[in-house]
Amino acid sequence: VNIAVLASGRGTNLQSIINNVENGYIHDANIKAVISDVRDAHALERAKKYGISAVFIDPSEFSDKSEYEKELIKKLEEFNTDLVLLAGFMRILGNKFVRFYKHRILNIHPSLLPAFKGLRAQKQALDYGVKVSGCTVHYVTEDMDSGPIILQECVPVYEDDTEETLENRILQEEHEIYPEAVKLWVEGKV
Numbered sequence: 001v002n003i004a005v006l007a008s009g010r011g012t013n014l015q016s017i018i019n020n021v022e023n024g025y026i027h028d029a030n031i032k033a034v035i036s037d038v039r040d041a042h043a044l045e046r047a048k049k050y051g052i053s054a055v056f057i058d059p060s061e062f063s064d065k066s067e068y069e070k071e072l073i074k075k076l077e078e079f080n081t082d083l084v085l086l087a088g089f090m091r092i093l094g095n096k097f098v099r100f101y102k103h104r105i106l107n108i109h110p111s112l113l114p115a116f117k118g119l120r121a122q123k124q125a126l127d128y129g130v131k132v133s134g135c136t137v138h139y140v141t142e143d144m145d146s147g148p149i150i151l152q153e154c155v156p157v158y159e160d161d162t163e164e165t166l167e168n169r170i171l172q173e174e175h176e177i178y179p180e181a182v183k184l185w186v187e188g189k190v
């Protein structure tokens with residue numbers, strides 16, 4: 001299975017996937033490329049460190065989202081991508097892209113979906129006052145943070161949590177369930 005990861009930021013989830021391919025937990029899979037919409041995304045540096053192709057596609061060079069996504073698909077196909085992993089990719093993918101990779105795009109989100117979709121899910125959870133939150137790996141469909149759920153893990157929310165402490169607690173679980181979901185997908189068990 002050829003995997004490509006789309007990431008816009010620091011790439012700790014990317015790192016957890018890399019680690020779990022390297023240590024053999026996810027087997028019969030190669031991370032072929034990391035593609036970013038942000039030139040200096042740390043995720044690209046992480047990729048290079050492991051000899052993984054690191055590609056920046058500059059959104060400002062395309063007239064609209066659909067042109068950008070055409071280029072994205074072209075690149076992904078150059079790497080013979082079977083599975084696309086979104087790992088902190090801060091763009092909503094359009095219909096054409098999602099249809100092209102139907103059942104082949106996964107995302108991780110830092111809440112127990114369907115609660116707290118969208119940005120700053122951890123802050124949304126704190127503001128709402130929930131006592132439990134967590135993370136979700138799901139298939140990507142045309143509606144944001146809405147596709148079929150593959151795995152979830154929960155964490156407690158404490159009285160004195162800040163956005164940062166809750167984020168870190170959830171992130172630790174993200175790094176467990178994303179590789180687990182990828183493994184299941186690669187093994188045809190989802």
Ligand code: GRF
Nearest residue numbers: 010011012013088108109110
């Ligand atoms: C994670 O919280 C993930 O759930 C969300 O974006 C963040 C990415 O973090 N989709 P990182 O770049 O993987 O460290």
